[in-house]
Amino acid sequence: MNDRSTEQTLYRLGLAAILVVAAAAFFIKVFEIPLGGPLLACPLYSLTGLFCPGCGGTRALRLLFEGRILASVICHPFVLYGVAVFSAFMISHTLRILTRGKIKGFAYRHIYIKIAVALLILNVLVKNLAWLIWHVDLIQWASGHF
Template sequence: MNENQKSKPLLLIAIVATLVVCAATGIMLLQTIQPENSSWFPKCQFYQATGIHCPGCGATRAVLALLHGDVLLALRNNALLILGGPLLVIYIVRQNRRPNFDPRSTLRVVLIMVTVFVLFFAARNIPSPKSSPFAPVPTAK
């Protein structure tokens, strides 16, 4: 086993540990500081400037709803994140476990992801950003 092969598992462990620490920190922040009641959480700059929902709008509220066990509210706030996020993680894990993979398959997946992203962006704003069934649930003020 050469030096490069020995360092790969250590790098993977470091990456996973960093992701776990970041996720745990984010979960603790969401549990202690409610996004609706605090200006600490950033607002969507695209929505602030245009009044149009980007594909990421409602992601914080969706994660918070998931933490509280409300899957339907999470889906209502950002279905792309809730449904697509786990699928993306599964794809990345599967690709990294394959010794030989075809780069064309990665290109196909990227094209599919971009298409879904654009379609979700359009669906969130048709017929209007306020009346679309895919728009995030408005926050109570």
């Protein structure tokens, strides 16, 4: 698959993701589904007390939508990074389509995946070390302080 084909596929997947998220948001709002508690409990955290690479992601997304950017980044840095990269990619490719190629789309690079993996690893290390050494739950702390 060439770069243009890969980017077209990623753009279509992005559009599908937007539709799925919009539908989920609609059902959450209409049926008043709570986004916390046992529904989204992390099995690793529940069993061991240690944070997994995804712990804090849902709260980080909620905090980001509330405009609490620093708290969101502390809860899970991948969320802001993912939203920024996804938004830049989708907006630039939509503009490329609308302008018939006069505006170039945001090009996919493997480095974006490497940065994402590094953020996930850093996230789990920092959260667990803060908990094990200082007994500080950074997710709870950030949610209440910023």
